[in-house]
Amino acid sequence: MKIAQVAPLTEAVPPKLYGGTERVVAYLTDALIELGHEVTLFASGDSLTKAKLVSNWPRALRLDPTVRDYFAPLFMQLDTVSRHAHEFDMIHNHLDYFGFPLLRQVGVPSVTTLHGRLDLGELPHLYNHYGDMPVVSISDSQRLPLPNANYVATVLHGLPKDLLHKGEGNGGYVAFLGRISPEKAPDAAIRIAAAAGVPIKMAAKVDRVDEEYFKAVVEPLLGTGDVDFIGEIAEHQKSDFLGRAKALLFPIAWREPFGLVMIEAMACGTPVIAFNNGSVPEVLTDGVTGFIVENEAQAIAALSKIDMLDRAKIRGEFDRRFTAQHMAQNYLDLYARLAGCC
Amino acid sequence: MKIAQVAPLTEAVPPKLYGGTERVVAYLTDALIELGHEVTLFASGDSLTKAKLVSNWPRALRLDPTVRDYFAPLFMQLDTVSRHAHEFDMIHNHLDYFGFPLLRQVGVPSVTTLHGRLDLGELPHLYNHYGDMPVVSISDSQRLPLPNANYVATVLHGLPKDLLHKGEGNGGYVAFLGRISPEKAPDAAIRIAAAAGVPIKMAAKVDRVDEEYFKAVVEPLLGTGDVDFIGEIAEHQKSDFLGRAKALLFPIAWREPFGLVMIEAMACGTPVIAFNNGSVPEVLTDGVTGFIVENEAQAIAALSKIDMLDRAKIRGEFDRRFTAQHMAQNYLDLYARLAGCC
Numbered sequence: 001m002k003i004a005q006v007a008p009l010t011e012a013v014p015p016k017l018y019g020g021t022e023r024v025v026a027y028l029t030d031a032l033i034e035l036g037h038e039v040t041l042f043a044s045g046d047s048l049t050k051a052k053l054v055s056n057w058p059r060a061l062r063l064d065p066t067v068r069d070y071f072a073p074l075f076m077q078l079d080t081v082s083r084h085a086h087e088f089d090m091i092h093n094h095l096d097y098f099g100f101p102l103l104r105q106v107g108v109p110s111v112t113t114l115h116g117r118l119d120l121g122e123l124p125h126l127y128n129h130y131g132d133m134p135v136v137s138i139s140d141s142q143r144l145p146l147p148n149a150n151y152v153a154t155v156l157h158g159l160p161k162d163l164l165h166k167g168e169g170n171g172g173y174v175a176f177l178g179r180i181s182p183e184k185a186p187d188a189a190i191r192i193a194a195a196a197g198v199p200i201k202m203a204a205k206v207d208r209v210d211e212e213y214f215k216a217v218v219e220p221l222l223g224t225g226d227v228d229f230i231g232e233i234a235e236h237q238k239s240d241f242l243g244r245a246k247a248l249l250f251p252i253a254w255r256e257p258f259g260l261v262m263i264e265a266m267a268c269g270t271p272v273i274a275f276n277n278g279s280v281p282e283v284l285t286d287g288v289t290g291f292i293v294e295n296e297a298q299a300i301a302a303l304s305k306i307d308m309l310d311r312a313k314i315r316g317e318f319d320r321r322f323t324a325q326h327m328a329q330n331y332l333d334l335y336a337r338l339a340g341c342c
Numbered sequence: 343m344k345i346a347q348v349a350p351l352t353e354a355v356p357p358k359l360y361g362g363t364e365r366v367v368a369y370l371t372d373a374l375i376e377l378g379h380e381v382t383l384f385a386s387g388d389s390l391t392k393a394k395l396v397s398n399w400p401r402a403l404r405l406d407p408t409v410r411d412y413f414a415p416l417f418m419q420l421d422t423v424s425r426h427a428h429e430f431d432m433i434h435n436h437l438d439y440f441g442f443p444l445l446r447q448v449g450v451p452s453v454t455t456l457h458g459r460l461d462l463g464e465l466p467h468l469y470n471h472y473g474d475m476p477v478v479s480i481s482d483s484q485r486l487p488l489p490n491a492n493y494v495a496t497v498l499h500g501l502p503k504d505l506l507h508k509g510e511g512n513g514g515y516v517a518f519l520g521r522i523s524p525e526k527a528p529d530a531a532i533r534i535a536a537a538a539g540v541p542i543k544m545a546a547k548v549d550r551v552d553e554e555y556f557k558a559v560v561e562p563l564l565g566t567g568d569v570d571f572i573g574e575i576a577e578h579q580k581s582d583f584l585g586r587a588k589a590l591l592f593p594i595a596w597r598e599p600f601g602l603v604m605i606e607a608m609a610c611g612t613p614v615i616a617f618n619n620g621s622v623p624e625v626l627t628d629g630v631t632g633f634i635v636e637n638e639a640q641a642i643a644a645l646s647k648i649d650m651l652d653r654a655k656i657r658g659e660f661d662r663r664f665t666a667q668h669m670a671q672n673y674l675d676l677y678a679r680l681a682g683c684c
Binding site for chain 1: 408413417424446462463
């Protein structure tokens with residue numbers, strides 16, 4: 001099948017720094033190629049891909065200090081997609097609704113994966129307007145604030161099979177991995193570990209916007225219990241960091257649309273203790289790949305029985321449900337259905 | 343002719359507060375109606391127009407505290423335009439390049455007036471992509487940083503004939519009218535008036551972003567000479583404010599694409615002393631509607647001979663070149679040329 005992947009220009013594909021959407025586009029694109037399909041990736045020029053790269057802008061916008069009008073490169077990209085559109089059986093759009101006016105009229109089947117939060121009050125009106133545009137949610141839970149969009153599937157994210165490796169969980173600590181922000185509740189993670197008497201290692205970046213929160217809420221807790229705050233880690237350090245952890249703590253305080261870190265832990269065989277919020281019950285299997293809890297007391301109790309869980313089985317669940325190939329196959333089934341072909 | 347005017351949703355048409363683009367769209371729309379054409383205005387729901395109003399959003403976005411995603415209403419508007427497109431002979435777009443992906447494919451002639459600054463480095467690349475989209479500049483000077491766009495005309499702005507009235511210039515002061523910002527050079531205006539020994543009245547708003555500049559540069563000068571800083575004035579006060587002034591000082595320090603205040607002064611019969619920058623030589627006729635000068639010394643000299651100019655003749659030049667009807671007729675000629683009809 002001839003497939004276009006249209007990625008945001010904010011970060012490279014895959015991103016040099018943080019950028020969940022661009023990471024998933026990178027994994028999907030390479031997996032589609034491995035499955036034998038012909039893929040063209042529309043992305044920033046510093047992207048690295050097995051696909052044919054078509055680029056209108058030499059580098060990721062977030063790292064380009066010369067850019068003053070961030071929408072101009074995006075509209076250049078839309079033009080380029082329209083000029084190449086007839087070459088494809090399917091155009092897979094990752095630019096949210098910015099692609100709709102073009103894709104509706106381009107005469108080629110398309111689908112749009114919604115990567116972000118959908119709980120903004122304007123969006124139900126918007127998706128009433130574009131009710132003919134097929135969209136994919138990245139969890140069923142993501143749909144709740146926007147039930148009226150034209151969903152054609154939920155496709156959960158996946159990671160390349162060999163990106164992360166099963167570890168033994170023998171580091172004697174629990175892990176927290178993510179941004180420091182109220183939604184991720186690093187403070188709850190610290191309290192849970194302290195109450196359970198287990199050391200916690202926190203691999204977390206602090207964005208400028210969250211510095212005040214860090215100073216006010218997290219820093220005072222760093223002396224509580226046994227907290228090792230190691231800051232941001234690179235992709236290649238994740239396997240070791242997660243694989244040696246007894247568990248990942250994910251006391252999420254908002255309706256996260258997906259939560260890649262849960263499947264990263266699973267790829268390392270590491271169970272996840274997660275608050276029951278957002279996509280959590282769709283990603284985790286309670287009592288198998290971790291424990292889904294309602295509050296900190298339940299999380300502390302879950303931690304005391306974490307060694308019951310079988311790390312090989314957790315990795316097995318990752319292999320069964322969350323590889324990039326699995327995600328790519330789900331999208332291919334959808335492409336075929338929408339394109340009525342292949 | 344059946345004409346669509348597509349206005350930004352940022353301000354109402356006409357704007358309740360500042361908003362040059364929406365003001366011009368309002369004047370153009372009403373003038374087209376007066377000339378007997380059938381006009382549909384796509385704009386915020388709090389707009390007031392003689393045209394048929396089609397609105398996706400109840401109020402101007404700048405005044406709507408509920409909006410979190412400002413682009414969602416814009417993309418709703420684009421959808422609505424596309425659904426109505428077949429009803430029109432011409433779609434006149436005022437959303438800059440945001441309308442291009444739609445307008446290119448909609449199958450109805452369109453034209454886009456570029457209202458803003460064109461000196462951003464991304465734009466030449468963007469307009470190479472959309473080199474087939476016809477655009478209108480609001481002065482020839484505006485084109486300089488972006489020579490490669492597909493310009494089909496320059497159409498200077500106009501004002502309703504009866505919006506402002508000729509005054510006698512007998513207030514004994516010179517006027518400054520506009521935002522307080524370095525580009526508008528209010529400090530130069532104060533120095534020019536002081537050196538010429540003429541009182542100056544300044545009707546100027548200070549945006550939050552310019553408060554620091556105001557405190558540092560303008561406030562210390564308010565004690566120099568005879569300065570009356572009267573703050574922001576309403577539309578209905580302009581006729582009196584400008585009409586009683588001996589001259590408008592317009593010592594502009596950037597390449598302003600148009601500069602509505604110059605033709606507002608002309609409508610009041612008030613000559614303009616302007617620095618030779620941007621659209622100034624296209625709007626003013628040196629020695630007739632004002633004096634075009636290169637520096638403050640020349641401005642001071644010009645002020646000493648300002649009473650030579652004939653205020654009735656200045657108003658006559660406004661009537662000849664800068665009424666909204668004149669602007670509308672220029673656009674109509676262009677619509678007919680682009681649509682090959684009517």
